[in-house]
Amino acid sequence: MEFMTLEDQTGMYDATVFPTTYRHYCHLLATNHAYVVTGLVEEHFSTVTVTVNTLQLLTSGGIPASCEPLEELRI
Numbered sequence: 001m002e003f004m005t006l007e008d009q010t011g012m013y014d015a016t017v018f019p020t021t022y023r024h025y026c027h028l029l030a031t032n033h034a035y036v037v038t039g040l041v042e043e044h045f046s047t048v049t050v051t052v053n054t055l056q057l058l059t060s061g062g063i064p065a066s067c068e069p070l071e072e073l074r075i
Contacts, residue, residue, distance in 0.1 A: 002029065006037065006050065015039070015050040025055040034058035 002017040015037065017025065028035075039053040 002026070004029075004052075006035070011048070013048045013050050015052050017052045017055070021052055021055075025052075028055060028057050 001019050002022050004015040004017065006013045006015050017029075034057070036056040036058055037050065037052055037054070040051040042049050042051070
């Protein structure tokens with residue numbers, strides 16, 4: 001299991017990677033890398049959290065490194 005803080009141009013978000021998902025993606029996790037993340041986004045008391053379902057490294061060209069299809073993010 002992994003707890004992460006993700007940051008984009010709009011802010012910072014706490015993310016949780018549960019054990020099954022963690023085992024699938026742990027080899028990709030490192031600091032200072034860009035990722036494409038899909039999962040359940042929730043807001044409670046002005047805090048946004050993400051429960052990660054999929055995670056892909058983002059290449060320097062802006063294209064996900066993995067060939068896995070991206071799932072639609074529903075908020």
